[in-house]
Amino acid sequence: MTxxxxxxxxxxxxxxxxxxxxxxxxxxxxxxxxxxxIGAVGTSFALSVYMLSSTLDGYTFNGNLYTWLTSGDIQxxxxxxxxxxxxxxxxxxxxxxxxxxxxxxGYMAEDPGYTRFFSYISLFTFAMLMLVMSNNFxxxxxxxxxxxxxxxxxxxxxxxxxxxxxxxxxxxxxxRVGDFGFLLGIGLVLYYCGSLDYATVFxxxxxxxxxxxxxxxxxxxxxxxxxxxxxxxxxxxxxAQVPLHVWLPDSMEGPTPISALIHAATMVTAGIxxxxxxxxxxxxxxxxxxxxMIIGAITALFMGFLGIIQxxxxxxxxxxTLSQLGYMTVALGASAYSVAIFHLMTHxxxxxxLFLAAGSVIMGMHHDQDxxxxxxxxxxxxxxxxxxxIGSLALIGTPFFAGxxxxxxxxxxxxxxxxxxxxxxxxxxxxxVFVTAFYSFRxxxxxxHGKEKWRDIKHxxxxxxxxxxxxxxxxHESGWVIKAPLILLAIPSAFIGYMTIEPMLFGHFFSGAIVxxxxxxxxxxxxxxxxxxxxxxxAGMALKGFLSLPFALAASGVVxxxxxxxxxxxxxxxxxxxxxxxxxxxxxxxxxxxxxxRVFAGGARFIGSKLWQIGDVQLIDxxxxxxxxxxxxxxxxxxxxLQSGLIYHYAFAMIIGIxxxxxxxIKIN
Numbered sequence: 001m002t003x004x005x006x007x008x009x010x011x012x013x014x015x016x017x018x019x020x021x022x023x024x025x026x027x028x029x030x031x032x033x034x035x036x037x038i039g040a041v042g043t044s045f046a047l048s049v050y051m052l053s054s055t056l057d058g059y060t061f062n063g064n065l066y067t068w069l070t071s072g073d074i075q076x077x078x079x080x081x082x083x084x085x086x087x088x089x090x091x092x093x094x095x096x097x098x099x100x101x102x103x104x105x106g107y108m109a110e111d112p113g114y115t116r117f118f119s120y121i122s123l124f125t126f127a128m129l130m131l132v133m134s135n136n137f138x139x140x141x142x143x144x145x146x147x148x149x150x151x152x153x154x155x156x157x158x159x160x161x162x163x164x165x166x167x168x169x170x171x172x173x174x175x176r177v178g179d180f181g182f183l184l185g186i187g188l189v190l191y192y193c194g195s196l197d198y199a200t201v202f203x204x205x206x207x208x209x210x211x212x213x214x215x216x217x218x219x220x221x222x223x224x225x226x227x228x229x230x231x232x233x234x235x236x237x238x239x240a241q242v243p244l245h246v247w248l249p250d251s252m253e254g255p256t257p258i259s260a261l262i263h264a265a266t267m268v269t270a271g272i273x274x275x276x277x278x279x280x281x282x283x284x285x286x287x288x289x290x291x292x293m294i295i296g297a298i299t300a301l302f303m304g305f306l307g308i309i310q311x312x313x314x315x316x317x318x319x320x321t322l323s324q325l326g327y328m329t330v331a332l333g334a335s336a337y338s339v340a341i342f343h344l345m346t347h348x349x350x351x352x353x354l355f356l357a358a359g360s361v362i363m364g365m366h367h368d369q370d371x372x373x374x375x376x377x378x379x380x381x382x383x384x385x386x387x388x389x390i391g392s393l394a395l396i397g398t399p400f401f402a403g404x405x406x407x408x409x410x411x412x413x414x415x416x417x418x419x420x421x422x423x424x425x426x427x428x429x430x431x432x433v434f435v436t437a438f439y440s441f442r443x444x445x446x447x448x449h450g451k452e453k454w455r456d457i458k459h460x461x462x463x464x465x466x467x468x469x470x471x472x473x474x475x476h477e478s479g480w481v482i483k484a485p486l487i488l489l490a491i492p493s494a495f496i497g498y499m500t501i502e503p504m505l506f507g508h509f510f511s512g513a514i515v516x517x518x519x520x521x522x523x524x525x526x527x528x529x530x531x532x533x534x535x536x537x538x539a540g541m542a543l544k545g546f547l548s549l550p551f552a553l554a555a556s557g558v559v560x561x562x563x564x565x566x567x568x569x570x571x572x573x574x575x576x577x578x579x580x581x582x583x584x585x586x587x588x589x590x591x592x593x594x595x596x597x598r599v600f601a602g603g604a605r606f607i608g609s610k611l612w613q614i615g616d617v618q619l620i621d622x623x624x625x626x627x628x629x630x631x632x633x634x635x636x637x638x639x640x641x642l643q644s645g646l647i648y649h650y651a652f653a654m655i656i657g658i659x660x661x662x663x664x665x666i667k668i669n
Contacts, residue, residue, distance in 0.1 A: 025115030178237015185230030235271025293333025300326025437557025
């Protein structure tokens with residue numbers, strides 16, 4: 001079998017499984033449904049590993065397999081671009097998806113939509129693979145929109161819940177805002193380059209670096225700056241950057257497995273991957289890179305603050321995702337694209353682990369998600385406890401764990417950057433280290449240590465969907481179908497950074513896939529020089545990491561969380577009371593949701609209401625429909641007076657008619 005055919009199998013197997021289970025799920029046994037989808041995604045994972053090994057041996061492929069549309073001189077193709085960047089993403093996507101599929105067997109066992117859910121997550125995997133394997137903007141946009149569509153279905157999977165329907169509609173609408181900018185950017189690429197093929201566009205881009213466009217009359221803008229910012233607006237929607245981040249915390253209304261899939265390796269990383277793939281374009285606009293860095297810094301810092309006050313276990317992990325996406329975006333702005341992708345990879349493993357561990361806790365707590373109702377769960381959920389600890393240590397950047405290598409590299413790259421906004425970004429990512437450690441271990445200590453608080457809470461305090469534990473119940477660890485994915489994700493969360501940092505950041509792993517102008521943007525060059533001169537090895541980097549400022553900040557956050565929530569649990573309430581104004585700002589999420597609700601949603605409702613009142617009621621119903629009826633009625637009132645019923649009136653009318661007819665007839669002739 002040729003490698004292009006293997007690519008087809010990787011993409012089409014999840015699609016075929018999704019189609020079979022989706023169309024015939026009601027006629028299939030549950031075991032048949034999950035084995036079909038798990039087998040398809042597992043096979044795609046195995047083939048992706050083979051593809052990665054082939055690219056490591058120097059194999060690359062860039063070719064079109066199918067011509068979808070021809071319009072004049074422009075052709076729209078379906079094709080694949082396979083290099084180390086693509087192959088690595090394929091492995092990460094299929095591995096995390098496989099873990100989520102296996103986990104779903106246990107988590108959704110009692111759900112009536114069991115087969116439908118498997119169909120959706122398999123389709124989600126297909127959409128993401130189409131996105132990362134594309135070799136042109138048309139196919140990229142197809143995967144981009146397909147991921148958005150399936151996420152809409154999955155966030156609103158429990159469609160009887162009003163909150164789920166609100167959340168999936170919110171995600172869909174917010175992403176349309178970003179996608180509009182993305183589509184405009186693709187339009188500029190097509191107009192000026194005459195092609196949507198990556199290779200053709202990247203080859204033509206340097207010649208267009210000095211081209212100006214007049215968005216506002218007599219105000220010239222750099223074509224590359226406008227194009228890159230528009231493309232990044234699409235990434236802001238998909239990868240949840242401020243201010244288009246508001247959909248992501250609400251996406252927690254979906255089942256926990258899809259929270260892991262959306263937040264770890266698929267939808268939210270699509271924007272990061274896209275910008276890295278478009279590095280030949282972004283390197284031509286320092287202004288666009290500065291814009292990217294500042295947006296990422298704001299997201300990394302301010303979304304982390306929101307994680308501190310959350311009490312829903314899934315929402316805390318969701319705000320952690322927002323913050324880490326900000327870190328990746330900052331790295332992109334510093335031209336450290338390989339560092340951003342490196343953090344994307346490590347984050348995929350430990351964030352999927354944290355979400356699935358949260359799901360295990362939720363199951364053990366009988367679907368209570370409030371961390372204030374938990375405590376001492378390490379006694380009852382030992383596998384979940386230790387894997388959550390590994391995930392949390394990786395998240396806060398503990399030396400030797402996966403997150404340390406990628407997160408520390410981002411901080412160093414930003415420190416070495418000369419792009420406008422790098423000073424603020426460096427401050428944001430440093431403070432973010434402390435904030436991440438604090439809210440991560442706040443969650444860890446409240447859930448797994450301290451007093452068993454559920455014993456103090458009466459049964460029946462929850463609604464129909466969140467029953468909680470009674471005072472006499474104990475949490476319990478789920479079966480191996482839940483525990484096995486946690487263990488398998490914990491392994492790369494601990495070791496993958498140590499194993500891969502040298503080839504991915506300082507080797508030739510991304511050669512040809514990512515382009516960096518080292519002369520104008522020297523961050524990666526200085527990072528490599530610092531590593532070679534001072535650190536020498538992954539072990540040396542980790543050992544010196546214990547003496548670094550980020551480690552001191554992370555350790556301070558952990559210690560402070562231990563003091564506040566284990567030793568002196570009375571302190572947080574006092575701080576909340578003392579700084580209630582700041583707490584209300586955080587509780588209100590900086591007003592983004594209320595602003596959107598009042599201005600955009602309220603404005604849309606107001607305009608819709610006026611259009612209905614004026615256009616529908618007054619013009620269409622009033623003037624056209626009812627007005628026409630009234631006019632005909634009035635005319636008929638006049639005309640019916642001519643129908644008197646008297647024969648001499650009709651005879652007189654006939655005479656007049658004949659007279660007029662003869663008069664006009666004779667006149668005409």
